[in-house]
Amino acid sequence: MSNATIIDEKVLNECLNEITRALLQSDVQFKLVRDMQTNIKKIVNLDDLAAGHNKRKIIQQAIFNELCKMLDPGKPSFTPKKAKTSVVMFVGLQGSGKTTTCTKYAYYHQKKGWKPALVCADTFRAGAFDQLKQNATKAKIPFYGSYMESDPVKIAVEGVERFKKENCDLIIVDTSGRHKQEAALFEEMRQVSEATRPDLVIFVMDSSIGQAAFDQAQAFRQSVAVGAVIVTKMDGHAKGGGALSAVAATKSPVIFIGTGEHMDEFEVFDVKPFVSRLLGMGDWSGFMDKIHEVVPMDQQPELLQKLSEGNFTLRIMYEQFQNILKMGPIGQVFSMLPGFSAELMPKGREKESQAKIKRYMTMMDSMTNEGKPVLDSSNPKLMNESRIMRIARGSGRQLREVMEMFEEYKRLAKIWGKMKGLKIPKKGEMSALSRNMNAQHMSKVLPPQMLKQIGGMGGLQNLMKQMGSGKDMMGMGGMFGGGDK
Numbered sequence: 001m002s003n004a005t006i007i008d009e010k011v012l013n014e015c016l017n018e019i020t021r022a023l024l025q026s027d028v029q030f031k032l033v034r035d036m037q038t039n040i041k042k043i044v045n046l047d048d049l050a051a052g053h054n055k056r057k058i059i060q061q062a063i064f065n066e067l068c069k070m071l072d073p074g075k076p077s078f079t080p081k082k083a084k085t086s087v088v089m090f091v092g093l094q095g096s097g098k099t100t101t102c103t104k105y106a107y108y109h110q111k112k113g114w115k116p117a118l119v120c121a122d123t124f125r126a127g128a129f130d131q132l133k134q135n136a137t138k139a140k141i142p143f144y145g146s147y148m149e150s151d152p153v154k155i156a157v158e159g160v161e162r163f164k165k166e167n168c169d170l171i172i173v174d175t176s177g178r179h180k181q182e183a184a185l186f187e188e189m190r191q192v193s194e195a196t197r198p199d200l201v202i203f204v205m206d207s208s209i210g211q212a213a214f215d216q217a218q219a220f221r222q223s224v225a226v227g228a229v230i231v232t233k234m235d236g237h238a239k240g241g242g243a244l245s246a247v248a249a250t251k252s253p254v255i256f257i258g259t260g261e262h263m264d265e266f267e268v269f270d271v272k273p274f275v276s277r278l279l280g281m282g283d284w285s286g287f288m289d290k291i292h293e294v295v296p297m298d299q300q301p302e303l304l305q306k307l308s309e310g311n312f313t314l315r316i317m318y319e320q321f322q323n324i325l326k327m328g329p330i331g332q333v334f335s336m337l338p339g340f341s342a343e344l345m346p347k348g349r350e351k352e353s354q355a356k357i358k359r360y361m362t363m364m365d366s367m368t369n370e371g372k373p374v375l376d377s378s379n380p381k382l383m384n385e386s387r388i389m390r391i392a393r394g395s396g397r398q399l400r401e402v403m404e405m406f407e408e409y410k411r412l413a414k415i416w417g418k419m420k421g422l423k424i425p426k427k428g429e430m431s432a433l434s435r436n437m438n439a440q441h442m443s444k445v446l447p448p449q450m451l452k453q454i455g456g457m458g459g460l461q462n463l464m465k466q467m468g469s470g471k472d473m474m475g476m477g478g479m480f481g482g483g484d485k
């Protein structure tokens with residue numbers, strides 16, 4: 001659709017088919033995708049659109065809205081209130097991340113001043129209580145469970161009673177994970193629910209569950225009154241399209257997502273970035289925002305070009321370190337660039353991290369002769385043992401430190417490598433528009449969100465002036481509209 005000059009029925013159908021493929025690949029249920037297609041066709045009536053309307057934008061917007069709507073069951077979930085006792089029960093498939101998520105949920109609220117408590121009613125999986133105990137202890141959250149008692153209903157009731165007496169305001173009951181074929185376990189879950197009368201039942205779903213999401217979610221919904229969904233493992237490859245199925249099957253909203261194994265890798269669900277990701281544009285739209293904030297304007301086109309070629313080199317890492325150090329309080333700016341935060345600079349250790357970065361930079365400085373081929377290459381094989389030794393000697397640092405710096409590079413290269421393959425129109429493909437481009441034209445081509453990032457018309461004019469011509473800018477425009485394929 002981006003290439004078509006006239007948007008007619010055929011182009012619209014092609015576009016919808018492409019989106020259908022993307023959504024199916026993201027594990028959205030076939031029926032939901034088909035319904036969406038029908039709705040879009042109803043909304044976007046090409047004949048009715050007056051000439052001059054930006055049809056492309058209308059279609060894009062309609063698709064985006066439709067997907068957002070599919071994630072909105074129409075009513076919010078029950079929200080526990082601080083200082084008023086609520087019981088929240090977690091259910092989900094075995095291995096979905098339920099136990100981990102219980103602690104994350106408790107920890108999230110604890111940080112906000114709540115008094116949460118955890119009850120382990122999973123008597124099915126050996127080790128479940130230990131896991132919960134370990135997590136709870138780490139987060140200093142009170143917990144209840146038993147190694148001896150085999151009746152989950154009894155444990156759940158006792159735990160809830162105890163924590164009610166202790167005035168906990170968020171009592172979280174973890175249940176055993178189960179598969180939809182396991183009728184007995186489902187019955188047990190129903191009994192736990194009946195006995196503890198939870199205010200909210202949360203269905204925990206692994207983002208990689210795929211097309212099975214609908215049936216699974218429905219099976220849970222038929223046994224207990226699921227009122228909210230949490231999607232876990234969003235840090236992995238899966239895009240989480242199953243969430244749309246889970247919402248449809250349970251008629252409940254997604255409230256949080258899990259983004260890693262650690263306790264604080266837990267985020268309030270935000271529908272727009274989630275949908276962007278489903279459509280294959282999400283990951284790097286956030287990424288781009290950050291690059292715009294940290295990387296000086298004049299370096300951006302070159303950096304984007306290199307990243308789109310999959311060339312995240314040591315030199316790029318060096319330049320980004322420079323940018324970050326230049327920007328002032330390191331603690332504040334550091335987390336702005338993707339990958340540069342948690343591991344390279346743990347919270348509260350800013351000074352150490354700054355020293356570490358400077359050390360890395362000294363090592364890279366000493367590479368101007370010996371390490372030059374490595375600085376500008378993204379091939380890790382060039383960094384062999386003898387080279388590491390010479391760099392260590394040249395910079396007066398230990399071998400271990402050079403290796404550590406290189407490990408850091410590899411980690412960042414993996415994250416930044418996601419930019420590879422962004423579409424940049426080749427010179428010959430430049431349209432007449434771009435040859436005669438002015439900021440006015442450009443502002444119409446760019447997505448509004450990006451125009452805002454650049455600083456509106458004024459910012460755009462400056463940027464184009466800096467670049468000397470519209471050519472590179474068109475390259476960026478192409479990329480910004482291009483998705484991550």
Ligand SMILES: Nc1nc2c(ncn2[C@@H]2O[C@H](COP(=O)(O)OP(=O)(O)OP(=O)(O)O)[C@@H](O)[C@H]2O)c(=O)[nH]1
Pocket residue numbers: 092093094095096097098099100101122125128131176177178232233234235236257258259260261
């Ligand atoms: N990467 C990643 N891993 C996660 C996330 N949430 C949970 N995990 C991991 O997934 C695995 C299973 O998590 P558990 O919490 O034990 O799963 P469970 O659903 O309680 O398992 P059962 O008790 O058998 O039902 C563990 O290794 C967790 O560390 C997440 O958001 N991201």
